[in-house]
Amino acid sequence: MNFSKRLLELAGDYPDREIIHFLKTGESDQHLTYRALIEGAGRYQAALRSRNVLQGEVVILILQQSIELVYAYFGTILNGSIPSIMPFLTEKLLPEKYRKDLVSLIEITQPSAILTYRDFTDELSEIQANNAFIKALLFSEEIETGAAVLAGTGNYPGTERDGNDIVLLQHSSGSTGLQKGVALTHQAVFHQLDCYSKTIRLSSRDVIVSWLPLYHDMGLIACFLMPILYNVPLEIMSPFDWVRAPHRLFQAISHYRGTLCWLPNFAYNFCAQKIRPADMEGIELSTLRAVINCSEPMRRSSHQAFLERFSQYGLQPSAIATCYAMAENVFAVTQDGIDKAVTYDEIDQETFQKDKIARKVFNNRPSVYQVSAGKPIANTQVRIMDDDGRELPDRHVGEIVIKSNCMLTGYYHREDETVNSFSEGWFKTGDLGYLAEGELYVSGRKKDLIIVGGKNVYPQDIEAVVNEVEGVHPGRCVAFGVFNEEKGTEDVVVIAELERDFAEKDRQVADQIRKMVTQSTAVALRQVYLVNDFWLIKTSSGKIARAANKEKYLFETGHHAG
Amino acid sequence: MDKNEIIEKLGKKICEDILKDTGRTLAPDEVLISSGLIDSFSLVDLALMAEQMFGVRIEDYELNADTFDNLEQLAEIIVERKG
Numbered sequence: 001m002n003f004s005k006r007l008l009e010l011a012g013d014y015p016d017r018e019i020i021h022f023l024k025t026g027e028s029d030q031h032l033t034y035r036a037l038i039e040g041a042g043r044y045q046a047a048l049r050s051r052n053v054l055q056g057e058v059v060i061l062i063l064q065q066s067i068e069l070v071y072a073y074f075g076t077i078l079n080g081s082i083p084s085i086m087p088f089l090t091e092k093l094l095p096e097k098y099r100k101d102l103v104s105l106i107e108i109t110q111p112s113a114i115l116t117y118r119d120f121t122d123e124l125s126e127i128q129a130n131n132a133f134i135k136a137l138l139f140s141e142e143i144e145t146g147a148a149v150l151a152g153t154g155n156y157p158g159t160e161r162d163g164n165d166i167v168l169l170q171h172s173s174g175s176t177g178l179q180k181g182v183a184l185t186h187q188a189v190f191h192q193l194d195c196y197s198k199t200i201r202l203s204s205r206d207v208i209v210s211w212l213p214l215y216h217d218m219g220l221i222a223c224f225l226m227p228i229l230y231n232v233p234l235e236i237m238s239p240f241d242w243v244r245a246p247h248r249l250f251q252a253i254s255h256y257r258g259t260l261c262w263l264p265n266f267a268y269n270f271c272a273q274k275i276r277p278a279d280m281e282g283i284e285l286s287t288l289r290a291v292i293n294c295s296e297p298m299r300r301s302s303h304q305a306f307l308e309r310f311s312q313y314g315l316q317p318s319a320i321a322t323c324y325a326m327a328e329n330v331f332a333v334t335q336d337g338i339d340k341a342v343t344y345d346e347i348d349q350e351t352f353q354k355d356k357i358a359r360k361v362f363n364n365r366p367s368v369y370q371v372s373a374g375k376p377i378a379n380t381q382v383r384i385m386d387d388d389g390r391e392l393p394d395r396h397v398g399e400i401v402i403k404s405n406c407m408l409t410g411y412y413h414r415e416d417e418t419v420n421s422f423s424e425g426w427f428k429t430g431d432l433g434y435l436a437e438g439e440l441y442v443s444g445r446k447k448d449l450i451i452v453g454g455k456n457v458y459p460q461d462i463e464a465v466v467n468e469v470e471g472v473h474p475g476r477c478v479a480f481g482v483f484n485e486e487k488g489t490e491d492v493v494v495i496a497e498l499e500r501d502f503a504e505k506d507r508q509v510a511d512q513i514r515k516m517v518t519q520s521t522a523v524a525l526r527q528v529y530l531v532n533d534f535w536l537i538k539t540s541s542g543k544i545a546r547a548a549n550k551e552k553y554l555f556e557t558g559h560h561a562g
Numbered sequence: 563m564d565k566n567e568i569i570e571k572l573g574k575k576i577c578e579d580i581l582k583d584t585g586r587t588l589a590p591d592e593v594l595i596s597s598g599l600i601d602s603f604s605l606v607d608l609a610l611m612a613e614q615m616f617g618v619r620i621e622d623y624e625l626n627a628d629t630f631d632n633l634e635q636l637a638e639i640i641v642e643r644k645g
Contacts, residue, residue, distance in 0.1 A: 025622060025623050026623050240602075241622075243602045243603060243605065243606070244602075244605055244606060244622040244623070244625045244626075245606070245622035245623075246606065248622075266603075270603065274606045274607065274610065276610070276613070453603060487603075514598075514599070515597055515598060515599070518597070518598025518599070518601065519597070519598050522598070522601075522602075523601075524598060524599075524600075524601030524603075524604075526582065527582075
């Protein structure tokens with residue numbers, strides 16, 4: 001089976017089924033049937049074919065979350081080419097930095113075509129001139145409409161793709177993330193979705209509601225490909241609209257009788273704190289059977305705040321669910337909260353922090369709650385390993401490693417990264433956690449990665465920007481995340497050593513760091529901590545030690561938990 | 563309440579609640595949105611502040627740099643809507 005065959009089969013069987021409703025602020029909802037989806041996608045496929053873009057070649061999509069992106073994505077699929085979505089340039093980002101990120105994506109993935117808007121013509125023409133493998137720049141405004149194009153469709157090269165061919169690439173943002181495209185086959189995606197849809201008991205009675213970006217695995221796999229390829233209606237909006245009006249998600253759930261929704265942890269806090277009661281009038285949430293927390297560290301307090309705020313609108317406590325997922329396994333690794341309530345594991349705080357053992361609370365000692373991510377889905381095995389690659393027993397914290405029949409083929413054109421990520425057939429996730437009674441608890445990260453609002457941010461990308469700021473001692477800065485309980489996500493902190501001549505100008509330097517980081521990475525810093533020479537701890541090999549400096553910072557600023 | 567008073571009150575509140583930096587002040591013409599000083603997760607806080615402090619509603623589709631991008635412009639909208 002491949003994506004194109006599945007889509008065409010569905011369109012043949014249910015041509016008039018409204019599969020997508022696209023919700024846009026200030027406009028009436030756009031309704032899309034399978035037939036309309038094929039017609040729209042067919043226009044993009046025809047455009048790609050007319051420019052000799054072939055099967056197995058990569059097409060980069062730089063489009064806002066919109067119906068056009070939906071068409072472009074499936075048009076690329078129908079052409080047998082490999083879509084890769086680049087996050088759209090927001091008003092906050094510096095064009096130069098964005099261009100640099102785009103170039104890093106292009107140089108690694110070597111796309112045959114880039115599909116975007118006319119506004120980018122000049123910049124992309126220049127990039128194309130330096131990269132001969134780019135055959136075509138296609139602009140969404142110029143994709144032909146009308147009968148002439150439609151008449152030519154019906155014979156899609158995408159239907160000839162083998163299950164073991166790569167179907168899509170999925171990236172995290174930033175220069176580092178964009179250079180590590182997770183390559184997935186048709187077969188891997190179907191293996192995942194066949195298994196995951198059973199795990200969550202997906203049926204034709206379900207309605208999925210999402211604001212999640214399509215360049216993220218949770219948005220792309222769970223809230224886009226799964227509904228469309230498994231015939232479940234999807235109500236989708238842009239993250240730009242949602243973040244300005246979070247109540248619109250609930251309006252959509254209420255209006256379309258939504259049953260399933262995936263959210264990163266911060267969104268539970270965000271919705272609980274930032275929606276006016278007036279905007280919730282008449283909203284009914286009792287149809288929701290699962291609100292699945294996924295993609296960043298999960299907190300019991302976030303679930304509680306969400307329930308407290310929204311149970312008055314019919315939200316059931318049983319709807320709270322959790323999931324541990326990663327693009328490298330297509331999506332889900334574990335799932336909880338579907339057939340039973342989510343487990344909260346109350347463990348002894350001291351044993352956990354000092355011995356890295358999750359011992360059940362005893363003698364009324366100080367405790368912490370860990371949120372279960374549930375049991376592994378049927379096709380995925382999970383183990384906990386120590387640093388020497390030995391399997392650890394239950395309740396011992398170590399690195400989470402996984403094995404499944406839906407793993408990535410590799411990081412695209414990055415054989416080195418792919419090889420480094422596996423150990424004897426097990427994929428090393430870089431996340432830390434423990435198993436107890438068959439359920440997985442994710443407790444931290446081994447890899448240097450910050451997750452802000454569900455989005456992966458590589459600290460080295462932030463540090464590269466800070467290094468360029470005048471007044472910062474080059475090479476003497478560090479970025480890391482600190483969990484913020486109120487927001488339910490990580491705050492980003494930067495520590496930088498100030499050059500001596502700038503001692504009096506610390507406020508300006510701090511402002512400049514904030515500005516440059518936001519404009520380059522779309523991340524707003526919680527704190528810029530400026531320090532004098534030799535504050536930062538280096539490793540024996542001379543690298544800035546992120547974890548050690550974070551500990552030192554937490555201690556100095558009185559945040560230390562222990 | 564005049565514009566300057568609104569600018570002062572809003573500026574203080576933004577520094578305290580959004581920027582979490584009480585030592586900071588905001589100039590009336592300091593660029594807030596397009597500079598990235600206020601990140602997208604905090605835009606809705608601006609609307610809630612305007613509503614709670616001055617009883618003026620800023621719609622979600624107005625939360626962008628085209629509508630206002632500094633304290634002065636935001637205060638003008640508030641004065642205008644207060645009537």
